[in-house]
Amino acid sequence: RIVVVGSLNLDIVLGVRVLPRPGETVAADRLLTAGGGKGANQAYAAARLTGEPGRVSMVGCIGDDDAGARLASELEHVGVDIAHLARVPASTGHASIAVQADGENTVAVFAGANEAWPDGHAGATPIRKGDVLVVQQEIPAAVVAEALSVARRVGARTVLNAAPARESARDLLADVDVLVVNALELAALVDAGTATARSQTQPVESMLAALDYDGDVVVTIGAAGALVRPRAAAPVRVPAHPVVAIDTVGAGDAFVGALAGQLADGADLFEAVAVANAAGGLTATVRGARHPGLDSAAVARVVRS
Numbered sequence: 001r002i003v004v005v006g007s008l009n010l011d012i013v014l015g016v017r018v019l020p021r022p023g024e025t026v027a028a029d030r031l032l033t034a035g036g037g038k039g040a041n042q043a044y045a046a047a048r049l050t051g052e053p054g055r056v057s058m059v060g061c062i063g064d065d066d067a068g069a070r071l072a073s074e075l076e077h078v079g080v081d082i083a084h085l086a087r088v089p090a091s092t093g094h095a096s097i098a099v100q101a102d103g104e105n106t107v108a109v110f111a112g113a114n115e116a117w118p119d120g121h122a123g124a125t126p127i128r129k130g131d132v133l134v135v136q137q138e139i140p141a142a143v144v145a146e147a148l149s150v151a152r153r154v155g156a157r158t159v160l161n162a163a164p165a166r167e168s169a170r171d172l173l174a175d176v177d178v179l180v181v182n183a184l185e186l187a188a189l190v191d192a193g194t195a196t197a198r199s200q201t202q203p204v205e206s207m208l209a210a211l212d213y214d215g216d217v218v219v220t221i222g223a224a225g226a227l228v229r230p231r232a233a234a235p236v237r238v239p240a241h242p243v244v245a246i247d248t249v250g251a252g253d254a255f256v257g258a259l260a261g262q263l264a265d266g267a268d269l270f271e272a273v274a275v276a277n278a279a280g281g282l283t284a285t286v287r288g289a290r291h292p293g294l295d296s297a298a299v300a301r302v303v304r305s
């Protein structure tokens with residue numbers, strides 16, 4: 001099984017010609033509301049790829065409102081076990097996203113229920129030996145730490161997608177088997193304070209060399225694919241698959257969900273990353289964070305192409 005502990009948001013996406021400046025109002029020519037949140041997007045991808053109802057569990061928090069009901073039923077519809085979604089007295093998380101014609105975007109996130117975890121909810125994560133736990137950082141740091149330690153205790157494999165970047169993620173690494181980051185998130189782990197500057201000037205390889213962590217590391221690098229540094233070995237690049245990318249929102253989440261599914265199926269790290277690259281690439285071919293046609297057959301076609 002794959003257990004995802006993380007965020008759920010309702011994304012409200014407005015397409016605009018040019019992003020509004022402070023104080024300005026612009027007309028939007030497109031409206032899309034869709035299920036999002038890093039955790040839920042990863043659960044979606046893992047469930048679509050395994051295709052086996054109940055194999056993926058989503059642990060998270062939603063409000064007692066229409067948005068929460070919608071997010072839960074969308075996940076249930078693709079076979080995600082939603083028995084461990086808590087309804088809490090807060091609004092469901094929302095993301096307000098404006099996307100400019102060239103793809104440039106601004107995002108404001110209201111965490112809401114994602115920050116209102118009831119005591120004990122993370123500790124009750126339904127994880128067993130042989131499962132893969134996946135966590136990201138759109139939920140409180142203490143919840144991430146608790147989920148990782150529960151998984152460690154039962155002997156499950158742990159995957160931390162340290163996104164969005166948080167310097168405190170360094171304190172979690174002792175309980176992490178596989179770390180998945182992009183260059184910016186890696187920079188935050190390597191050097192507090194100057195993460196943005198560092199990610200733009202330092203090659204990923206040298207940041208990896210400076211990282212104080214011995215587990216498996218996967219660095220996603222967009223159209224170039226991923227750099228894989230297996231435990232105590234040299235990094236090797238696994239190329240992306242050629243796709244016509246129109247919107248990379250959610251590509252990283254599909255990558256992580258697919259990777260976790262592959263690891264749970266017993267794939268080795270490199271096989272898992274090849275499939276994850278295909279899932280990320282496919283997701284970049286559609287608008288929005290979730291590809292409606294994502295499944296193992298679609299991924300296999302991309303891997304072969």
Ligand code: ADP
Binds near residue numbers: 223240241
């Ligand atoms: P993030 O948005 O989290 O920084 P990336 O942009 O690195 O994530 O994308 C995640 C993964 O999605 C990449 O590692 C790659 O596998 C796939 N991907 C993203 N953009 C493209 C693209 N233009 N072509 C092919 N694959 C892509």
